[in-house]
Amino acid sequence: MRFWRRPHGDSTLGSVDNAAVAAVFAEMGDLLAIVGGDTYRSRAFRNTARVIEGLRAPLKDLRMLGQLTSVPGLGAGSIERVHQILQTGTCPEHQRLLARLPRGLQALLQVRGLGPRHARLAWEHLGVTSLEHLELAARSGLLARVPGIGPLTVERVLRDLDGRKQAPPARLLLSEAIVLGDALVAWMLDDPHTIKAEQTGSARRRRETVGDLDVLVASTRPALSSTRFTAFPGVREVLMAGDGRASVILDNGVQADLRLVAAENWGAGQHYFTGSKAHNIAMRLRANAHKLALSEVGVWERKLRGRGRGEDNRQLARRLSPCTDEHDVFAALGLPFIPPELREGEGEIEAAIAGRLPSLVEDQDLIGETHLRARTASDALQLAHALGRRGRRWAIWVRPAVELVEHEARRRFRQAARRIGSTTGVDILCGVEVGIDLNGAMVATNGTLETLGSNVLDDICAAVDVVLGDVSVPPDVTVDRGLATARVLSAISSGRFHGLMRLQGRRLPNAPAGLDIDMRMVLLAAARQRVFVEVSGEPDRLDLDARGCRVATETGALLAISGRPQDNQHLGQGRFALWQARRGWVTAAATVNALPLAQLRTHLRLSLVGSDVDDVVHTGDHELGTAVDDSSDDSSDDGSDDSSDDSSDDSSDDPLFLPHRRQELRVRLAAFLHGESDPELLGVLLKRGDNTLLSAFAILNGLAQDGSDG
DNA sequence: GCCGTTTTCGGCCCGACTGTTTTCAGTCG
Ligand SMILES: Nc1nc2c(ncn2[C@H]2C[C@H](O)[C@@H](COP(=O)(O)OP(=O)(O)OP(=O)(O)O)O2)c(=O)[nH]1
Ligand SMILES: [Mg+2]
Ligand SMILES: [Mg+2]
Numbered sequence: 001m002r003f004w005r006r007p008h009g010d011s012t013l014g015s016v017d018n019a020a021v022a023a024v025f026a027e028m029g030d031l032l033a034i035v036g037g038d039t040y041r042s043r044a045f046r047n048t049a050r051v052i053e054g055l056r057a058p059l060k061d062l063r064m065l066g067q068l069t070s071v072p073g074l075g076a077g078s079i080e081r082v083h084q085i086l087q088t089g090t091c092p093e094h095q096r097l098l099a100r101l102p103r104g105l106q107a108l109l110q111v112r113g114l115g116p117r118h119a120r121l122a123w124e125h126l127g128v129t130s131l132e133h134l135e136l137a138a139r140s141g142l143l144a145r146v147p148g149i150g151p152l153t154v155e156r157v158l159r160d161l162d163g164r165k166q167a168p169p170a171r172l173l174l175s176e177a178i179v180l181g182d183a184l185v186a187w188m189l190d191d192p193h194t195i196k197a198e199q200t201g202s203a204r205r206r207r208e209t210v211g212d213l214d215v216l217v218a219s220t221r222p223a224l225s226s227t228r229f230t231a232f233p234g235v236r237e238v239l240m241a242g243d244g245r246a247s248v249i250l251d252n253g254v255q256a257d258l259r260l261v262a263a264e265n266w267g268a269g270q271h272y273f274t275g276s277k278a279h280n281i282a283m284r285l286r287a288n289a290h291k292l293a294l295s296e297v298g299v300w301e302r303k304l305r306g307r308g309r310g311e312d313n314r315q316l317a318r319r320l321s322p323c324t325d326e327h328d329v330f331a332a333l334g335l336p337f338i339p340p341e342l343r344e345g346e347g348e349i350e351a352a353i354a355g356r357l358p359s360l361v362e363d364q365d366l367i368g369e370t371h372l373r374a375r376t377a378s379d380a381l382q383l384a385h386a387l388g389r390r391g392r393r394w395a396i397w398v399r400p401a402v403e404l405v406e407h408e409a410r411r412r413f414r415q416a417a418r419r420i421g422s423t424t425g426v427d428i429l430c431g432v433e434v435g436i437d438l439n440g441a442m443v444a445t446n447g448t449l450e451t452l453g454s455n456v457l458d459d460i461c462a463a464v465d466v467v468l469g470d471v472s473v474p475p476d477v478t479v480d481r482g483l484a485t486a487r488v489l490s491a492i493s494s495g496r497f498h499g500l501m502r503l504q505g506r507r508l509p510n511a512p513a514g515l516d517i518d519m520r521m522v523l524l525a526a527a528r529q530r531v532f533v534e535v536s537g538e539p540d541r542l543d544l545d546a547r548g549c550r551v552a553t554e555t556g557a558l559l560a561i562s563g564r565p566q567d568n569q570h571l572g573q574g575r576f577a578l579w580q581a582r583r584g585w586v587t588a589a590a591t592v593n594a595l596p597l598a599q600l601r602t603h604l605r606l607s608l609v610g611s612d613v614d615d616v617v618h619t620g621d622h623e624l625g626t627a628v629d630d631s632s633d634d635s636s637d638d639g640s641d642d643s644s645d646d647s648s649d650d651s652s653d654d655p656l657f658l659p660h661r662r663q664e665l666r667v668r669l670a671a672f673l674h675g676e677s678d679p680e681l682l683g684v685l686l687k688r689g690d691n692t693l694l695s696a697f698a699i700l701n702g703l704a705q706d707g708s709d710g
Numbered sequence: 711g712c713c714g715t716t717t718t719c720g721g722c723c724c725g726a727c728t729g730t731t732t733t734c735a736g737t738c739g
Binding site (some may be wrong): 040041045048076113115117118148149150151152153156241243247259281283284285287288295 | 712714721722723724726728729731735736737738739
């Protein structure tokens, strides 16, 4: 389609993203575990990998802004290595380990039941360096003769290797995991010894994808419950089964774990099995700091500082609380209840200690549904009835622009909305979904290759209450971070959109990252322009994701928690959007859905404020074009002529633009774009026009072509 | 390697199951 043509050439500058840096730390952690020695050092590296994966900004940005030192879990050593890895993709420690051990050894750890010790033994005795080698060694009988590895271990290894040939390990959608978990829970409840049963693990934390099914059962007869579990009709293989826990593989290749607790330890069991692992460890550390010990059987007094292997807390001390209710776990540690969605080990315990836990948005806060996707008026009517029963008082019915080309179609749309509102008591606002081209301008999304004229678009926008911009681009169009950010900033400041959807354009479970974009910058701009951003409940999208939601809460951007039901069958998916928002620390006040209709209407007017639209769009396009062209041009320039383009700007003679202050300017622009106040810089930017964010962005992109990363 | 309203040194989560171990190490959730 014409409007997907890129305004500039491809820039394929390879860059080291957070995931790549985290992967190096994870590899170092794994290799250190195989080498043996200090296990804490290995664990520290793995923890650093986890911390980096959870960051909400690129390491590059954090480095430039000097914020790496304030990341908990990153010490001086890791920061040094982050610098090195960002520049070269590796670091001396990494190289030392690779010189000592073959790289393929890390892959052996993927095999279930085979850990660092066995990997090392297989390598030392048999020279095994890959999964293929491992399989040969196992089948030939050599592996079973390695001291410390026996025939049963080998059999298990082969079963796992066979299993991953049939179905490579994959994560489930949350929606799928809940369906499967419900079946398992029902199976366990249909047993006389089951007192309680519940799905826990990442599904209870509402992670967007789920690795396995974790079921907690309180039982009067644990051994019998364990047998019941392994007799579930979908079980292909029993990995282990005791009277405390059991693990199986189901026919679809998914693992299911059972944990059994006494009824009086239900709350402690819930807390343990809900995780996350990082949250559990952090909670247990806090317990220890208070001379307590926390586990899935309650909270205990702790007499000794350290604890030898095999020593049991219960023999060492007195139990304070069995934690029958999950609240007891937190109460025993002097903490308020932390909702499962927040338990990722990403600052929730610190927030709880400080009394700064957010009061998360709840279903009952949502008095409006921000995206109804009915294709017919009768579907919309049914939906409105159902939404009314769920306590919604208004809804936005969104239709694609192509369906509203004719004046008559728009009239019928509005008429149907009014009629549905008066019959159901749920007020219906009319919305249109439009596309956004690579310059950030509005276009019609149209599957039939016709582009709508701008006058038609204007007519459509004028006829509806809400204009929703679809940020996503076709899969075959590549958009780099700079362009992705620029076009969305431009769209936001155009004043033509009330809201944006599919900001990341991601698909679960295989493309969870979606488009690379400067989320903080975009959401800050959205907050200022009062453009809302949708969190979609479509189970394979959940776009904006939880991480983005948390950035939204930090920047003050308003979110629309959108179920996007097409008909009553899809009504339930709204909860997925709500859950992701909750995972992003979102409060009711940060959602469109909590606004009474009158306030919503006021808000909608505000997003178009300053809507001398032409003016804004023109400025935006101009700045953007410069920025984009600069950043994509051959960046091997020696820099001798790079500033000539900017010399016509009024502000370029400001002292800030002197060559020796380049790095300072870069840092200050980046900080400004991420929400820090800088009155002097603001003054300079204002000389260039009203849209200071776009100006700052354009200048920063111009500086970026110097090639250095700072 | 990271960290600090009891520590700047000396800790670092804790328990269940399995196999090869003759008393417990390895692996996992
Ligand atoms: N204390 C402690 N708890 C753990 C550890 N590993 C796992 N758990 C707890 C917390 C986890 O959420 C829970 C279930 O383990 P899983 O391996 O299934 O992880 P989880 O469900 O969180 O993620 P997943 O989607 O399955 O990858 O068990 C651990 O090393 N220590
Ligand atoms: Mg799990
Ligand atoms: Mg599990």
